Amino acid sequence: MAQIGYSKKVMEHFMNPKNVGVIENPDGYGQVGNPVCGDLMEIFITVKEDKIDDIKFRTFGCGSAIAVSSMVTEMAKGKTLDEAMLITRKDVADELGGLPPQKMHCSNLGADALHAAIKNYWVKIGKIKPEEVKEASHEGEEGESCGT
Amino acid sequence: MCKIYLDYQSASPVDPRVAEFAERYLSNDFGNPSALHSRGLAAKAAQEEARAKVAELINAESPESIVFTAGVTEANNLTIRGVVQRNAAKGKKLLASQIEHISVLNPMKDLKKGGFDLTLVPVDSMGIIDLAALEGLLSKETVLTSVMYANSEIGTIQPIKEVSDLVHEKGQFLHVDGAAAAGKIPIDVQKDGIDLLTLSSNDLYGPQGAGALYVRPGVRIQPVLFGGGQEKGQRPGTENLYALAGFGEAARLAKLEKAEESQRLQAIRDGLIKEILKIEESYLTGHPTKRLPHHASFRFSRIEGESILLTMDAMFNIQVSTGSACSSRTLEASHVLLAIGLKHEQAHGSMIMTIGRQNNPDQITAIVNATKKTVERLRALSPL
Numbered sequence: 001m002a003q004i005g006y007s008k009k010v011m012e013h014f015m016n017p018k019n020v021g022v023i024e025n026p027d028g029y030g031q032v033g034n035p036v037c038g039d040l041m042e043i044f045i046t047v048k049e050d051k052i053d054d055i056k057f058r059t060f061g062c063g064s065a066i067a068v069s070s071m072v073t074e075m076a077k078g079k080t081l082d083e084a085m086l087i088t089r090k091d092v093a094d095e096l097g098g099l100p101p102q103k104m105h106c107s108n109l110g111a112d113a114l115h116a117a118i119k120n121y122w123v124k125i126g127k128i129k130p131e132e133v134k135e136a137s138h139e140g141e142e143g144e145s146c147g148t
Numbered sequence: 149m150c151k152i153y154l155d156y157q158s159a160s161p162v163d164p165r166v167a168e169f170a171e172r173y174l175s176n177d178f179g180n181p182s183a184l185h186s187r188g189l190a191a192k193a194a195q196e197e198a199r200a201k202v203a204e205l206i207n208a209e210s211p212e213s214i215v216f217t218a219g220v221t222e223a224n225n226l227t228i229r230g231v232v233q234r235n236a237a238k239g240k241k242l243l244a245s246q247i248e249h250i251s252v253l254n255p256m257k258d259l260k261k262g263g264f265d266l267t268l269v270p271v272d273s274m275g276i277i278d279l280a281a282l283e284g285l286l287s288k289e290t291v292l293t294s295v296m297y298a299n300s301e302i303g304t305i306q307p308i309k310e311v312s313d314l315v316h317e318k319g320q321f322l323h324v325d326g327a328a329a330a331g332k333i334p335i336d337v338q339k340d341g342i343d344l345l346t347l348s349s350n351d352l353y354g355p356q357g358a359g360a361l362y363v364r365p366g367v368r369i370q371p372v373l374f375g376g377g378q379e380k381g382q383r384p385g386t387e388n389l390y391a392l393a394g395f396g397e398a399a400r401l402a403k404l405e406k407a408e409e410s411q412r413l414q415a416i417r418d419g420l421i422k423e424i425l426k427i428e429e430s431y432l433t434g435h436p437t438k439r440l441p442h443h444a445s446f447r448f449s450r451i452e453g454e455s456i457l458l459t460m461d462a463m464f465n466i467q468v469s470t471g472s473a474c475s476s477r478t479l480e481a482s483h484v485l486l487a488i489g490l491k492h493e494q495a496h497g498s499m500i501m502t503i504g505r506q507n508n509p510d511q512i513t514a515i516v517n518a519t520k521k522t523v524e525r526l527r528a529l530s531p532l
């Protein structure tokens with residue numbers, strides 16, 4: 001039978017999102033999406049011994065956008081930065097028990113926001129050049145195409 | 149926690165009196181109205197009784213002016229294609245307000261592909277059609293103008309008589325989509341000067357799967373379906389007798405009770421609007437007074453409508469609607485909200501409440517509190 005509406009897991013994370021909030025003076029910060037398209041996500045991280053020590057998010061968007069943000073923060077917490085960079089949009093959607101097909105692109109920006117935050121940190125510590133971050137945020141923009 | 153249903157424009161329960169009246173046509177009194185035996189004749193009589201009741205609701209000249217269909221989308225398609233194609237020799241121009249329902253706009257857009265010229269008439273920030281623009285666009289070539297009686301997303305009621313006067317002075321036929329308005333406010337096709345009107349059964353607390361088209365005597369349409377010649381060939385197909393009989397009874401009850409019920413609903417609506425607008429950065433969408441008595445629609449800045457709908461439902465057991473792009477199949481922003489001048493990011497924060505039979509004034513406080521908490525919750529999550 002075709003899935004009707006959101007999975008139970010999506011609703012759990014939507015109703016009780018984990019890691020909501022702001023980290024003052026984060027080690028890394030990433031923002032993707034655009035309010036015009038209906039989704040804007042930001043992720044804050046602190047890093048300890050190359051691992052994500054703390055992570056918080058804030059999201060403007062639909063049910064899946066909020067659930068995705070919550071889930072990606074849970075998945076990334078405690079992982080090394082390299083491991084966290086390997087988390088894909090699909091991983092997040094799978095972990096949520098799937099997303100409705102039309103939501104796979106527009107609101108599934110959690111992994112992009114996470115990667116943006118990590119790259120922001122890497123730039124700060126001189127591991128990568130700022131140009132490489134630009135590329136990352138461009139990835140996000142591509143995914144959010146909302147036809148406007 | 150009690151369920152509070154506030155999405156009557158999407159689906160309404162069948163009135164128990166209607167269900168009781170029509171039930172017999174599912175079982176004992178079934179029959180094909182085209183058959184000549186006694187069962188068929190009884191079915192035909194039931195169908196014609198329903199037709200007369202629907203005609204009376206809108207003060208049609210005679211029951212013969214009513215064509216039954218399987219719903220309002222079909223009625224809109226039949227009206228638009230039917231009248232435009234039948235009268236193509238009289239002109240190739242089509243007009244519609246920017247905020248028509250998609251079951252009006254899409255058949256018109258399809259006709260445009262076939263060589264007709266379609267222009268959308270703008271509305272103001274409250275959703276009222278720009279009469280000066282309409283006048284400027286109308287010509288003898290304008291074979292059909294379509295303006296809805298009232299809009300289901302923002303509740304705004306159009307000045308149909310003025311529209312009708314302009315159309316008949318400068319253009320040809322006027323189609324009015326009356327689905328959202330019928331049973332809520334009076335519609336009189338003769339006084340209003342309407343050539344073609346479409347209606348939905350479920351909006352009157354009748355069964356789903358029935359709609360109707362009023363065709364003013366003298367206006368000719370051609371069918372879009374071809375078959376056995378039912379409905380004088382205008383809409384062939386064996387009738388859904390249960391739904392039609394229920395539609396008729398719902399129309400009869402609506403005619404009797406709508407004035408009192410609309411007054412009751414309007415008091416609840418006004419309470420909701422007054423209290424909800426106290427929420428910071430909340431705005432009414434549509435017209436404050438020229439609006440359907442059961443309709444309250446809003447937008448909230450910095451949050452998104454699908455999240456509002458889901459939170460209201462999951463946390464408070466209150467069912468509302470939204471015009472947010474994120475909740476639509478196409479993920480496109482509501483053409484109605486954009487037409488009244490909202491930006492995309494503003495249109496995303498839409499919430500629509502349509503109240504009905506099962507609502508009462510005692511629910512206002514619970515609804516308002518739930519809305520406040522929902523908005524607070526989502527704003528706390530929002531980076532904006």
